[in-house]
Amino acid sequence: GAVVSQHPSRVICKSGTSVKIECRSLDFQATTMFWYRQFPKKSLMLMATSNEGSKATYEQGVEKDKFLINHASLTLSTLTVTSAHPEDSSFYICSASGVPGAHGYEQYFGPGTRLTVT
Amino acid sequence: GENVEQHPSTLSVQEGDSAVIKCTYSDSASNYFPWYKQELGKGPQLIIDIRSNVGEKKDQRIAVTLNKTAKHFSLHITETQPEDSAVYFCAASKKAGGYQKVTFGTGTKLQVIP
Numbered sequence: 547g548a549v550v551s552q553h554p555s556r557v558i559c560k561s562g563t564s565v566k567i568e569c570r571s572l573d574f575q576a577t578t579m580f581w582y583r584q585f586p587k588k589s590l591m592l593m594a595t596s597n598e599g600s601k602a603t604y605e606q607g608v609e610k611d612k613f614l615i616n617h618a619s620l621t622l623s624t625l626t627v628t629s630a631h632p633e634d635s636s637f638y639i640c641s642a643s644g645v646p647g648a649h650g651y652e653q654y655f656g657p658g659t660r661l662t663v664t
Numbered sequence: 665g666e667n668v669e670q671h672p673s674t675l676s677v678q679e680g681d682s683a684v685i686k687c688t689y690s691d692s693a694s695n696y697f698p699w700y701k702q703e704l705g706k707g708p709q710l711i712i713d714i715r716s717n718v719g720e721k722k723d724q725r726i727a728v729t730l731n732k733t734a735k736h737f738s739l740h741i742t743e744t745q746p747e748d749s750a751v752y753f754c755a756a757s758k759k760a761g762g763y764q765k766v767t768f769g770t771g772t773k774l775q776v777i778p
Contacts, residue, residue: 552707578763589753589768590708597762639707643763651696651715651757651764655707 549573550642552656559630560664567625567659569640575620576642580653581613584637596623620644630663637661666691668756670769678777683741685772687754690735694756696764697730697737702751702771711752712739744776 549572559565569579578597582590594615596602602615612634614626623642627634637660641653667690677683689697695716700708714721714728714737721728725744730737741748754769 550707580766587771589770592766595763595765603761641707652698652710652713653764653766654710655700658705658707660705 548652548654550576550640550654550656552640552659554659555657556660556662558662558664561631562629564626564628565630565661567627567638567640567661569623569625569642569656571621571642571644571654574642575644576623577620577644578642579617579623580641580643581615581623581625582639582641584639584658586637590639593625627661630661632663635661635663666694666756666758666765666767668754668767668769670754670772672772673770674773674775676775676777677744679744679746681744683739683744683748683774683776685739685752685754685774687737687739687756687769688735689737689756689767691756691758692735694758694767696757697728698755698757698766699726699728699739700753700755700768702753704750708753741774744774746776746778749774749776 553568581593593608594602594604596617604610617623639658641655670687698713701711702708725742727740752772755766757764757766
């Protein structure tokens with residue numbers, strides 16, 4: 547149980563284009579979803595938090611107009627990197643919380659999406 | 665905000681030996697402390713967690729301890745196996761609005777030598 551998927555696993559795009567990453571909770575309804583960014587050999591940095599049907603809450607320093615988050619349903623959240631530039635190249639990971647029966651604190655992570663902007 | 669420090673950054677142990685990773689946190693409001701294992705190119709996997717009202721928790725070869733007064737918590741892996749090799753992250757979590765906000769440590773790369 548508590549499986550989170552991400553699509554695509556890898557994406558290469560040209561500078562100036564936009565890329566959409568999907569995050570799905572497969573076997574539970576996620577009340578909250580989180581988007582993280584991870585640089586090589588570094589820790590995870592929280593970018594934003596979203597609840598279904600609400601606007602995302604962005605962390606300080608994260609441009610909300612560049613990283614668009616849509617939490618359309620209790621099982622799907624999307625992150626769109628708009629007008630991507632090489633410095634946006636990174637490993638993007640989503641997580642979800644809200645597993646029934648648990649105390650609700652746990653976050654379950656997706657496998658990540660490797661974005662490369664050329 | 666919360667600050668989580670993690671040591672060591674790298675750890676090599678012989679197969680069968682124990683491994684200990686230590687973390688400290690700064691925010692006394694943190695009430696949940698998960699540990700994650702991350703293999704290369706994959707997302708983090710929750711391996712064990714502990715809440716602030718518990719001092720110790722064990723799950724087979726993995727145990728976690730929490731000293732709330734000192735704001736220290738540790739991960740103990742006994743009888744290490746090569747498949748335990750990965751990067752381990754500690755984290756501290758506290759209530760922020762309607763959800764739990766997680767702050768990660770800097771990670772420990774564990775290498776188990778066969």
